[in-house]
Amino acid sequence: MPERPGVLVLMGSGETAPTMVEVHRSVVGRFGRGPRALLLDTPYAFQENAADISARARRYFADSVGVKVEVASGSGALIEADWVFSGPGSPTYALDHWRGTEVGAALKARVGSRSGATVLASAAACTVGVAAVPVYEIYKVGAEPHWRDGVDILSSLGLPVVVIPHYDNTEGGTHDTRFCYLGERRLSQMERELPDEVAVLGIDEHTAVEIDLRAETVTVRGRGALTVRRQGAQTEFPTGSTLALAELRELAKGVSGFVPAAPVAQASEEESSSATLAESVQRCESRFDAAAASGDAGALSEAVLELEGEITRWAADTEEDEGGVDQARAVLRHLVARLGGLADLSSPHDRLAPLVDPLVALRGRLRKEGAYDTADAVRDALAEGGVLVEDTPQGPRWTLRS
Structure with missing residues (x-):
């Protein structure tokens, strides 16, 4: 029997969005038909709508990726499962239930044994390093910037790092929400508190860092980049980049002089061109405005129908950053109301x-x-x-x- 593939995927966001469908398909496809797939719900298990989040995620993986997913909370079948996924929620809550527990040990064992696919995104991705960002406590509650001890899954790969998803976030508009809502000021302050040997791995939104645990290669997929940041200096690997895991280790250690290779072509045109929901909403609004200016009633209707189609495509998204589907529906209602007011555009x-x-x-x-x-x-x-x-x-x- 051939060895089971081993892969670790870290996602900056978009884990149940159309932007990550091709990444999920390619990883799941390594295991043939009917792999045993688990959804680890810990990061959001405390939420009142946890069951709804799980249902949407299962629907996304069934309909878009073609894999039937079981929901799990404990360590039970984590080692035996072919594919394990965990994503949105609270990094702190996940840490409280993973660090020093059987679940955390099982996740470490999966990566350390170089067997099976482990996909960790957003909140779950925050936990995999030496330390973790307690993002809600800092950004929402107002706690002083600080680190929490991480599950440190990446230590088995020789990577003493912290992982920061949502690295290129721009939701703040007039204030800096990059680096998982920390902004440059707070991240710089927190970097000074890290041990000298620890670097920052930043993963942009709708971006995946795929580590082949057997070939020891690292590939950046999706829309953004992987950034290795250490003591103010940084190296960026845009989507399509591939490097050896050994090279990533050297960068994390602060070895200078490394020049990233030119990115290779994307594995899929859909993967490289897929727009976020916010971008799709903006595109539909622009099309609507242009149609209104030219008096093109048909184009007005097409813009509204296109937006409705995008909302349907994104309905399973569990993270809903940048307002998500609810905000898109508000825009749809606004455009429909405007459409009624523009009914006299006919000849x-x-x-x-x-x-x-x-x-x-x-x-x-x-x-x-x-x-x-x-x-x-x-x-x-x-x-x-x-x-x-x-x-x-x-x-x-x-x-x-x-």
Whole structure:
């Protein structure tokens, strides 16, 4: 029997979004048909809507990736499972239930044995290093910037690092929310508190870092980049980049002079061009505005229908960053309301047709009945209103006087 593939995938965000479908498919595909797949729900298990999040994630993996996923909370089948996934929620809650527990030990064992696929994203990805960012406590509650001890799964790969997802986040608009909502000021402060041998691995949103545990290669996939940051200096690997795990270790240790190779072509055109939900909403709004300016009623409807289709595609997204599906639905309702207000964009001919067509038909019936004088009076009345009626071999045709 061939050895089971070994792969670790760290995602910056978008783990149940269309942007990561091709990444998931390629990883799951390594295990053939019907792999045993587990969803570890720990990071969000405390939420009141935990069951709904699990249901949406299972639907996403079944419909978009083609794999049936079981929900698990404990260590039970973690070692035997072909594919294990964990993603959104609270890094702190996950740490409280993984660090020093059987679950954390099982996750470490999966990576250390170089067997099976382990996919950790967003909150779960935060936990895999020497230390972890307690993002909610700092960004939402106002705690002083500090680190929590991590599960340190990456130590078995010779990587003394901290992992920061959402590295290129821009949700703050007027304030800096990069680096998982820390911003440059707080991250710089926290970096000084790390041991000298520890580096930062930053993973952009809708980006995956795929580590082949047997070939010891690292590939960046998705939309953004992997950044290795150490004491203010950083090296960036854009999507499509591939490097040896040994090279990543050297960078994490601060060895200078390493020049990243040119990125290779993406494995899939869909993977490289897939837009985020926020970008799709913006595109549909722009199309709607252009159609409104040009009076193109058909294009107005197409823009609204395209947005509705994007909302359907993203319905399973469990993280819903940048407002997510709820915000997109609000935009959809706004566009539909505007569409109703712009209903008079149809041509004057189309607007008058409900009034003129019956009068032209009445004139035709009068002519058939021999009431030519009355028929001519109807024609003349229409002409006074700017409607010119012309009799053709195909029947009467009317136009508006220019």
